[in-house]
Amino acid sequence: MSRRELVTTVLADLVAPLVLFYGLRAAGADAVTALLAGAAVPAARALWVLARDRRAEWFALLVLALCLASAATALVGGDERVLLARDALVTAALGAVLLASVPTARPVLFTVGRLTLTEAGHSPDEWDRRWASSARFRGIWRWLTAGWAAGLFADAALRVQAAYTLPVDVVPAVHAVQWFAVLAVLLVAGQVWLRLPRHRALIFS
Incomplete structure (x- = not known):
């Protein structure tokens, strides 16, 4: 995108x-x-x-x-609480897509990372070779994708809770802020995961 x-x-x-x-x-x-x-x-x-x-x-x-x-x-x-809880279905569906991709040949986060590498002007050939030859490299991306899926499922649960417990007029603002907060947490946690000493050489060298 x-x-x-x-x-x-x-x-x-x-x-x-x-x-x-x-x-x-x-x-x-x-x-x-x-x-x-x-x-x-x-x-x-x-x-x-x-x-x-x-x-x-x-x-x-x-x-x-x-x-x-x-x-x-x-x-x-249907009342407004049901309509507010609808937002949870979006992140739950995204989480399901990520989770379903974990055992496939191209987990979603690996595909996104590869695309980012290409858009930055770098060749993805080395990553493709590592994907084919290194089980540890594949595991890094599979665990990262699963982690994002878990984060999105947690986000969906929090959205449902907010929809049914907070004042109606507060929920849309909370949900909007939550999009950015969850995205920031997932992005930072993902970078920390990729830059762990045991992963850094495989990902960034």
């Missing part, structure tokens, strides 16, 4: 729903209406991504499905 696309994703999937929610709440809208209006922005972006790429991009499909599920929940009388 390019920097521009990352910024667009953050604005459409995090910032815009938050602004809409609190703007509509300040204008007197009920919580369900404000949450559904906020969900319309990620849904519109997901549709645009699917139309642009002309293929079934799984994350866009997930976001769109969750937005449609939110609308259906509201129509059958």
